[in-house]
Structure formats: C-alpha cells, structure tokens
Amino acid sequence: MTEMISWCGLLCNECPAFIATHTNDDLLREKTAKKWSKMFGFELAAEDVNCDGCQSGSDRLIGHCQTCAIRKCGMEKQVKNCAHCNDYGCQTLENFIQYIPHAKKKLEQIRADILSG
C-alpha cells in the first residue's frame, strides 16, 4: 500500500486502528483497545477503534487525532505535511513528536529530500 503520511509524520497506513478499520478486523480492534488503554491510561473500547487516516477528509478518526492541533494547523496552512511547512519545528509539533521518534525521523527524511532538491 502507498504510504499515508500524516502531518506529524506518522504513517496512518501502518497504524493498527487504520488497519483494523480497513480490514474490519474485530480481533485487532480488541487487541489495540487493550494495548492503548494500558499505554495511555484511559479506557478505549474495541468498538471505538476506527480510523480512516487523518488526511482522508473523514470524521472517523481515533482518539487524540479527533482534536489534534497539528492536524488543524496543517489543514489551515494547507501544507502536505509538517515537513513542508515554513514553520517546521514549531512548538505544537515538537510537543508531540518528541515522544514519537519514528514520526520525527520520517519528517526529517522528507525535509532532507526537499532540501536536496
């Protein structure tokens, strides 16, 4: 599948919520709900594990992505993702990706590609 890169550098197509939604996999929904409830300290129900990806234009998004400030900002600025933004490295982005090194790495890779022309 083609990479679906979110504004923050996460790959939506590799996210278990996206995969469970698009393969309609209830076992994966349950497993993901258990794992994330433990990891993030809130109760996520299996039936709420549904997401179309944050750049899909759909309102069906998982958890934090429903209210994400990065997504909102990226849409307002009409940038492909944060790597393409003139304000790359802003506090809104940094506050989030400091905890997600693989997302930061993805954005850095895109930046390097843009800068190398």
Ligand code: SF4
């Ligand atoms: S909604 Fe925000 S946190 Fe979720 S994938 Fe999109 S940019 Fe990242």
Ligand code: SF4
């Ligand atoms: S200002 Fe920050 S959060 Fe907004 S699009 Fe640019 S890098 Fe992303």
